[in-house]
Amino acid sequence: MQPPLHSEVDNEEESQPSPFAQINEPESTETAQQLEERETATEELATNPFERAIVVASGDTLSTLFAKVGLSSQDVHAVLDSGKGAKQFSRLNVGQTLNFTLTPEGKLATLSTQVSPLETIKLSLVNDRYSFESEQIKPNVHQRYARGVIDSSLFLAADRAGLPHSMTFDLANVFAYDIDFAMDIRKGDEFEVIYEDKLVEGKRVGTGQILAARFTNRGKTYTAVRYVDKQGGASYYTAQGESMRKAFIRTPVDFARISSRFSNGRKHPILNKIRAHKGVDYAAPRGTPIKAAGDGKVVLAGRKGGYGNTIVLQHGNRYRTLYAHMQGFAKGVKTGGSVKQGQVIGYIGTTGLSTGPHLHYEFQVNGVHVDPLSQKLPMADPIAGKEKQRFLQLSAPLMAKMDQERTTALAMNTETAPKL
Template sequence: MTSTRKAPPLYPKSHILAASGVAAMLSLALLVFPSREVEAKRTYLNLDLDSGSELVVQEKDDLRPAGRLAADNASPFAEIEGAAEQVVTTEEQSPELAEQTTPATDPLQKTISVANGDTLSTLFAKVGLSATTLHAVLNSSKEAKQFSRLKVGQKLEFQLTPDGELESLHSKLSDLESISLAKTDKGFAFKRDLIKPEVRSAYAHGVIKSSLFLSAKRAGLSHGLTMDLANIFGYDIDFAMDIREGDAFELIYEEKVANGKTVGSGEILSARFTNRGKTFTAVRYTDKQGNTSYYSADGTSMRKAFIRTPVDFARISSRFSNGRRHPILNKIRAHKGVDYAAPRGTPIKAAGDGKIALAGRKGGYGNTVVIQHGSRYRTLYAHMQGFAKGIRTGGSVKQGQIIGYIGTTGLSTGPHLHYEFQVNGTHVDPLSQKLPMADPIARNEKQRFLQLSKPLMARMDKERSTLLALNKR
């Protein structure tokens, strides 16, 4: 019996090509996605900070689950990041590097900056502290209530306990002062820390181009020092009308320094002011009895019985005149004083020591203060917005003391001070009146004064010469 062998089936050529392609893809997949048993090479970076050379790439055998690869594929730098993370935690790292990588934020310490509209209550709420805690803090002592007097930008540092209660509170009020509260068994203990600054002398010089304030600011002087400078020379210079472009000033003053930073200024020790070509000098001197005042370099008193202008840096809007047309009454009427225009609320100062003859309403003058200075002199201040604290009829005032504020009460077209000066009951022009002088330095103090005055004047000369030489370079 003859057997007949069946011929192998014939497949189309396209099927054979497709099968080959599938086989190739399976082989490639096995190469790209190894099984769990396959060893993998992991790349490490040697972060040797002391070598000064390039980063060295090392390879280390590592067994890991195949599933890790899918996660690493999310970032092409995942392997390098992970390696660096492991190297940082090894025992061989430098202490400096370990310190840099330690998280600096304490989750129990929270710092809040005071924003506009914030209160201590809202700040406590922001850090999760209750109203009961706030009440306990404010009632712990009289001084603790200072924490409720907040300023925009002020920072409050809260230290909390692990259970979220207040452990301590600290705030820096200035470069020289900070306050804090700490939890105790009896409540909260208040503490104030004050830094005593180093006091040293400094020199400043300026030339006036538009105003004293702008020139002083360019010279590095604070607003307070500028006011002190004007008050020192206020007996001789009318800063409302006498200042001219080209006027110059220089001074030696106390500068307060803490931790290498300028934190404030003290007294003016000596000064020079050149106005319209005439130079005035001033030296601060404390006599043997403890009285302090300013004298010219030769010992003449800078202080006089009256200051020239009762309002700082105001503009003269109307002068003394016997034939001025009144702006409201619209008729010729003598103007027996000087008007100083200034913003509403500007302080008004007493021109000299005296007794208050009137502090109240006076017809068209509105709110008025009248001061009697001895038996010969009397000054009047009208159209005030209001009186300063303690100013009342029958009281006494000192020269330069604030007696009221610029306003528009009475017959007034705008905020200004109407100022009158009388001598023996007769109105005189305060701008042209020769002011009586105060006593010069005592004879038995003169030598001691000159020992202070001469070195200060010499230093200003030297500082100015050095400054001029530098400017010519």
């Protein structure tokens, strides 16, 4: 076992008289009780475990970290085999700190590490067995307002407004039924968001839900308010209580580029002849997730001629969607199964007759192919009548707060604008 960097036990000699001290040095003034207390404290120090903090470096594994404090591979196995939770210690990140306490005999007494700003995990030796515990810190949740105007992209505008990327995706998902973020976004579009900000000791450790939002696209403004009903179900509604959720989302790939539109007379890039293109192609990097446009039954999850890896979903009696050229299917998606709207069903690829990674997406109504970009989507039910009043009591203050924050933000921008 590697000795500790510092031990007060080793320094006990320093309290003894120096051999060079003069004979007339005054004797110790400690009483018998004080001497006994000091000796007792020294004995307790001698039995305390040694503490070591090791920072994970590039290339480190749990075995190499254990070796740095004098623990063997058998100790590693004992820890990992002690329970399901203990396996979290093997998921390491560079810069992470592992705190070890060892007994004087070199045995692991405790092991702890912070796995996130809100969670610390610890393993303790109790009666020759390791006991796992997770300590969760409850953050303070505050409402925060953000506003942005799109100049080149939603992501850049959101970043300037202080929104993390994950929140930007959430914002796009809230309005995904009304706005096609691959095609509809224009310079000058703007958004406003009231969202949950999670803080620990004044420091941001994450974000929660979008509570309310407004998005102005091509001069038309859409509103959204998050509402949790009495049964615990959460969904987004307009400020008046109409459902934001339609039967289908506008596009099954987030922020992809439309590379080919629906057409009855397109020249096929591989077959080199005029052939109807009965869908829309979304170009995106290989491996980009593809989402189900609506709840449905998986009619096919397999190969389909020139379509390559293909999924076909049946949505009730009238609607059917097709997703082709996929790299692969998401785990659990198979013929005969069912999927939920927004669920990842596969990943962008270039299988079949394809010149590059993209999704070929088709939409059928009563067996007839239609343009999914122009198809009017069926609406979902509005908020239940018995909960309408409760919803409005939540919605009205949020929209008022958004109006107030907007007015303040615009006034501040006016004050700081250069005078002509």
